[in-house]
Structures are given as structure tokens and as C-alpha cells.
Amino acid sequence: xxxxxxxxxxxxxxxxxxxxxxxxxxxxxxxxxxxxxxxxxxxxxxxxxxxxxxxxxxxxxxxxxxxxxxxxxxxxxxxxxxxxxxxxxxxxxxxxxxxxxxxxxxxxxxxxxxxxxxxxxxxxxxxxxxxxxxxxxxxxxxxxxxxxxxxxxxxxxxxxxxxxxxxxxxxxxxxxxxxxxxxxxxxxxxxxxxxxxxxxxxxxxxxxxxxxxxxxxxxxxxxxxxxxxxxxxxxxxxxxxxxxxxxxxxxxxxxxxxxxxxxxxxxxxxxxxxxxxxxxxxxxxxxxxxxxxxxxxxxxxxx
Amino acid sequence: xxxxxxxxxxxxxxxxxxxxxxxxxxxxxxxxxxxxxxxxxxxxxxxxxxxxxxxxxxxxxxxxxxxxxxxxxxxxxxxxxxxxxxxxxxxxxxxxxxxxxxxxxxxxxxxxxxxxxxxxxxxxxxxxxxxxxxxxxxxxxxxxxxxxxxxxxxxxxxxxxxxxxxxxxxxxxxxxxxxxxxxxxxxxxxxxxxxxxxxxxxxxxxxxxxxxxxxxxxxxxxxxxxxxxxxxxxxxxxxxxx
Numbered sequence: 001x002x003x004x005x006x007x008x009x010x011x012x013x014x015x016x017x018x019x020x021x022x023x024x025x026x027x028x029x030x031x032x033x034x035x036x037x038x039x040x041x042x043x044x045x046x047x048x049x050x051x052x053x054x055x056x057x058x059x060x061x062x063x064x065x066x067x068x069x070x071x072x073x074x075x076x077x078x079x080x081x082x083x084x085x086x087x088x089x090x091x092x093x094x095x096x097x098x099x100x101x102x103x104x105x106x107x108x109x110x111x112x113x114x115x116x117x118x119x120x121x122x123x124x125x126x127x128x129x130x131x132x133x134x135x136x137x138x139x140x141x142x143x144x145x146x147x148x149x150x151x152x153x154x155x156x157x158x159x160x161x162x163x164x165x166x167x168x169x170x171x172x173x174x175x176x177x178x179x180x181x182x183x184x185x186x187x188x189x190x191x192x193x194x195x196x197x198x199x200x201x202x203x204x205x206x207x208x209x210x211x212x213x214x215x216x217x218x219x220x221x222x223x224x225x226x227x228x229x230x231x232x233x234x235x236x237x238x239x240x241x242x243x244x245x246x247x248x249x250x251x252x253x254x255x256x257x258x259x260x261x262x263x264x265x266x267x268x269x270x271x272x273x274x275x276x277x278x279x280x281x282x283x284x285x286x287x288x289x290x291x292x293x294x295x296x297x298x299x300x301x302x303x
Numbered sequence: 304x305x306x307x308x309x310x311x312x313x314x315x316x317x318x319x320x321x322x323x324x325x326x327x328x329x330x331x332x333x334x335x336x337x338x339x340x341x342x343x344x345x346x347x348x349x350x351x352x353x354x355x356x357x358x359x360x361x362x363x364x365x366x367x368x369x370x371x372x373x374x375x376x377x378x379x380x381x382x383x384x385x386x387x388x389x390x391x392x393x394x395x396x397x398x399x400x401x402x403x404x405x406x407x408x409x410x411x412x413x414x415x416x417x418x419x420x421x422x423x424x425x426x427x428x429x430x431x432x433x434x435x436x437x438x439x440x441x442x443x444x445x446x447x448x449x450x451x452x453x454x455x456x457x458x459x460x461x462x463x464x465x466x467x468x469x470x471x472x473x474x475x476x477x478x479x480x481x482x483x484x485x486x487x488x489x490x491x492x493x494x495x496x497x498x499x500x501x502x503x504x505x506x507x508x509x510x511x512x513x514x515x516x517x518x519x520x521x522x523x524x525x526x527x528x529x530x531x532x533x534x535x536x537x538x539x540x541x542x543x544x545x
Contacts, residue, residue, distance in 0.1 A: 069334035077383035102352035152380040
């Protein structure tokens with residue numbers, strides 16, 4: 001709506017902004033009738049996604065993921081611990097998702113955001129059930145020593161689709177993870193080895209000869225869609241999430257198998273065809289994400 | 304341990320005694336914040352986000368003739384060498400939150416925004432010494448990005464004294480050597496000191512040298528911050544013009 005007069009254009013813009021704030025739902029519905037959203041995306045397109053591997057030099061594996069403006073930083077630190085007696089040759093995994101107050105105006109210091117605990121639980125469930133990580137690979141000496149992998153995910157900027165970005169950053173961090181070398185010292189305790197050590201210092205052989213990466217099973221990727229009347233919007237931003245409250249998260253792995261479906265209530269009800277449409281949208285998104293991730297990984301290897 | 308090589312005069316990471324680490328500042332990294340900035344000093348990386356002026360959450364704390372400034376400092380679990388168990392709420396974080404708040408409060412023109420609250424949140428992503436200074440520099444950039452009126456820009460830098468040499472901008476290894484560590488925060492143009500912290504013993508005349516070195520470091524940071532802000536304003540002007 002270009003006006004030849006500068007002031008006319010500005011006041012027109014202010015009226016649109018005011019309408020958007022006061023009547024958000026009619027504003028969106030006017031756009032949905034034309035099958036487009038205010039940020040010019042078609043209904044089934046996700047925002048631009050980028051993955052950067054290894055931003056945190058001090059961690060064993062890390063990744064920074066941006067979906068639109070939503071930014072997640074995931075880092076994995078490995079520590080040696082004694083495995084439990086009922087699983088002596090398995091390591092373990094601890095996942096923590098945090099939303100520091102920098103990420104969003106609605107997060108207050110001292111009171112963690114409600115949605116952070118929900119996403120934390122969802123993430124651990126999906127990571128365990130997708131069986132991407134074989135815990136036996138995290139074992140060092142059966143019954144005596146195994147790796148405990150601490151995965152910390154920090155939301156640096158929250159603009160919708162937090163679970164998708166968090167899952168993607170976790171998968172990317174695990175793809176980047178390199179297991180450090182260890183040896184056993186005099187007390188029989190396993191310690192991590194940094195850099196080169198002269199041969200005389202090693203009492204026992206190195207448990208693993210060189211830094212290795214985990215061999216991952218099929219990776220899970222997800223897409224969140226918002227349902228509103230008969231429309232399905234893929235990858236909502238924070239504004240869309242705040243006005244339309246029904247969302248469905250579908251997690252598929254790279255082989256096309258269904259890992260998880262999550263629809264926590266909401267005003268809009270979904271019938272079978274809607275769910276199938278969401279799954280179809282997720283399928284194409286999974287291909288996209290898989291490509292982006294393999295590109296980042298191959299770029300890292302070239303370095 | 305030789306923190307300063309007696310033959311070449313270089314430090315452990317190859318710097319000269321009066322050389323700062325490489326600094327980098329970026330504005331507008333958090334989309335939803337009113338103002339935000341990422342600031343790096345060597346390997347120390349810090350994100351600051353400013354929300355405000357906005358309505359006071361806790362009416363009991365509201366001040367009638369000026370704005371309430373709150374600050375919280377947090378370190379990511381993976382920011383230090385060993386994984387931290389308690390990233391917030393421990394004594395060090397509380398103390399640094401207080402220090403940053405008081406430093407920034409000194410330069411914000413709070414009387415222009417009564418009945419409101421300005422929140423400054425700082426998150427350390429990677430810690431390699433000088434986190435306090437990096438946080439203050441990042442907070443200055445974020446406040447400028449948020450358009451909050453300030454008296455002047457506040458910059459901060461640290462300096463120490465090891466192997467009989469004053470050293471500028473200590474990293475983690477030099478900081479944990481047990482020598483004195485002086486952190487200075489100044490209002491750049493007005494040339495006034497707003498923050499001064501030191502621990503460990505130091506003779507008076509050497510202290511003056513070390514403090515002077517830190518103040519020069521602060522001025523160098525201020526010069527860089529001014530450039531970053533000018534560049535950012537030019538880009539905004541470009542976008543507005545188009």
C-alpha cells in the first residue's frame with residue numbers, strides 16, 4: 001500500500017500496526033484467506049534454518065541452530081563415571097533444556113518458564129525412543145567406567161517452534177561429538193587424556209586409540225504445525241503461537257518412521273486427514289533438515 | 304610458571320604485556336529483546352539482552368521518581384572447563400550481578416523514566432577470564448541498541464601483575480595464577496571511574512601503573528564500541544532510507 005505522500009504512508013503503516021496489535025486474529029485471517037502469512041511465507045513453508053557446528057570450543061560436541069529468529073545453542077560434555085549395576089556396559093545421557101531470561105520478554109529471572117520443563121521432558125523422551133544413540137557405545141570398561149554425556153541446550157532467542165530447534169540442535173551436537181581419549185592412571189581411575197602424553201606415563205593401554213565419533217542410528221527430526229479452523233500453518237513464530245493455541249508436533253526419523261506425535265489439547269480438534277496432512281508436511285521438512293545437516297557436517301570435514 | 308617469557312617478553316598466548324585480546328561486538332542478536340549484543344574478548348563470549356523500560360513487575364519495588372534497574376548474570380553449564388552444577392544463584396553470580404547493576408545504574412539517566420523497570424540480562428557462553436568486563440561492555444552495547452538514555456558509554460577492562468610486569472586483559476590461566484587482578488570500569492568521554500575492584504596484595508606505586516594500564520584498555524574498548532555503534536546506525540539509516 002504505497003502512498004505518494006510520505007506522511008500518508010507512515011500513518012497508514014501505524015494503522016496497520018495498531019490493527020495487528022488490537023485484533024490479531026482477524027488480521028491473520030485476512031492473510032490466511034489468500035494462503036499467505038504476514039511474513040510472506042506460504043502456509044506450508046518453514047523459516048530459513050541454519051546449523052553451525054562446533055561454536056563452543058571447550059565442549060566435546062556443540063551446535064548452534066537458528067530457525068528464523070529462534071536460536072538454540074547445544075553443547076555436550078563427557079565425564080567418566082561408574083555405570084549402574086543393572087546396566088554395566090552402558091553409558092548414560094542427561095539432557096537439560098534451559099531458557100535464560102535473555103531469550104524472551106516473558107521469562108522472568110528466578111522463575112523458570114513453564115514451557116522449558118515441558119520441552120526438556122519431550123526431548124528426553126524423543127531421544128530415548130528414537131534409539132539414535134546406542135548407550136553401549138558410551139561404555140569404556142565394562143562394569144567399571146562409562147561415559148556420562150551431559151547435553152545442555154540453551155535457548156538464546158525464543159521466536160516460536162522451540163522444540164523443533166532444540167531437537168535439531170541436540171541431533172547436530174551429537175553428530176559433531178568426538179569422544180576424547182582416556183587412559184587409566186595409578187589409582188585405577190579412568191581419566192581423560194588431553195594432547196600428547198609420553199609413553200612412559202601410560203600404565204595401561206589407551207582404552208580407545210583415537211578420537212572417535214558416535215555411530216548414530218536414524219536421526220529424528222520434527223515439525224510443529226498450528227491448526228486454526230481448516231488451515232494448517234507450518235513452523236509458527238511466537239506471534240502466531242500466541243494467538244492460535246492448537247499445535248501438533250510430529251517427529252519422524254530419517255527412514256520415514258514415526259517417532260512421536262504430540263497434540264496437547266487446544267481449541268481446534270484434528271481429524272485423521274489433518275494429522276495425515278501434518279505428517280506429510282513433516283516428511284518434506286525431514287528431507288530438508290537432513291540435507292542441511294549433512295551439508296554442515298561435510299563442510300566441517302573439509303576443514 | 305613463566306607467565307612472561309624473560310627473553311622475548313611474550314605471554315603464554317603470544318601477546319605483549321600491554322596488548323589486549325581480540326575484541327568483537329555485534330548488535331541485535333536476540334530478536335525479541337529491546338536491545339541485545341554479543342561481545343567477545345578473546346575466548347570469552349557473552350550475550351547481553353535488555354528489556355525495558357517496561358512496567359514494574361513487583362509493585363512493591365517501584366520507585367516513583369526514577370527507573371528500577373535489575374540485572375542478572377548467568378553462566379552456561381558448558382562455559383568453563385569443567386561442567387558447572389549451579390549456573391545461577393551461587394555467590395559469585397550474585398556478586399557479579401550486583402556489580403554490573405550498580406555500574407550500569409550509574410550511567411543510565413533513570414530520572415527520565417519513572418515508574419518503570421529496565422532489565423539487563425547477561426549470559427556467559429564461554430568463559431576465559433575477564434567475564435566481568437566482557438559483561439559490562441556487552442551491557443553497554445545492548446543498552447545503546449535499546450535506545451535507553453545514558454550519560455556516557457561504560458567500558459571495562461582488567462589488568463594484573465605477574466613476573467614483575469603489569470599485564471593487560473588477563474585470560475583464565477593468568478587470572479588463576481594467584482597474582483593481583485584489577486578490574487576497572489570507566490565512563491569513556493567523561494573520564495571517570497565507576498567500577499574498581501582488586502584482590503590480592505599490591506604495593507601502592509605498582510597499583511597506580513596497573514590501574515593506568517587498565518584505564519587505557521578501557522579507552523581502547525570504548526573506541527571500538529563507538530565504531531560498532533556508528534556502523535550499526537549507518538545500517539539503520541540505510542534501511543530506513545530505502
